[in-house]
Amino acid sequence: MAKVQFYLTIKDGLEDLLGYIDDDLTEEMKTRMITCLNAAESFVQGSVGPDDGNFYQKNGVKNLYTVACNSYAATLFTYASTISVRRVNNVDDVCRSIIGQLRGKYDAKDDEVNNDGTEHQSDISNGVN
Template sequence: MTTILKVDDEFKRVLGYLPDDDMLDDQLIQRMTSALDAAEIYVQGAVGENKADFYQSEKILPLYKLACYAIGANWFNHPSSAVSSTTAKAIIGQLRGSYDESEVSDDGTTTESRSTNGVN
């Protein structure tokens, strides 16, 4: 799996920090990074792991970021008791639908069925 998001000013604000907050030390930034990386791995595992470029597409990236930020913020703020939010689960459902659509070719076959039929 490929992580594509970074702890930036936007993610810091999601967590309630200003970009230049004095409380932001190396340890806190590392916790943020770990939470965001874990959230990306979770979302990609729930949606599909085969196409990293899918998550970077203009249409998908905003939903992907929203799901990862929601999960990452929850895990950052509640590390021992966090569960995925209803919002994140709904977004993951949308991403799954888009991911599945991206697997279907013009002739209606999926990537898997083409490779099993010997056509690539």
């Protein structure tokens, strides 16, 4: 399994999305936000594909990645759940939609033509090039 790279901080939109300002945040809340954001980045990267060192930071990808991660992190933060017999919260529609867009961009990246004219494709299911 590929190692997850964490790119975002809670200052990249999560605080604003949740409606918090610095004066309102306790250390406990900041820690919980960071944990939710890390979980969201792991989820999004796991759903799209392993990072090749710069995919999630490319123009046209970074904004989608940030919105998807913040959306899912906000869901995790707002609807924190424990093990129970109640209904489990599903991934929100915004995150799911953006993951679909990111998968398309990821697939397009893997179908690019190499400099020598040969087609480069990778097996996304296991992350092997």
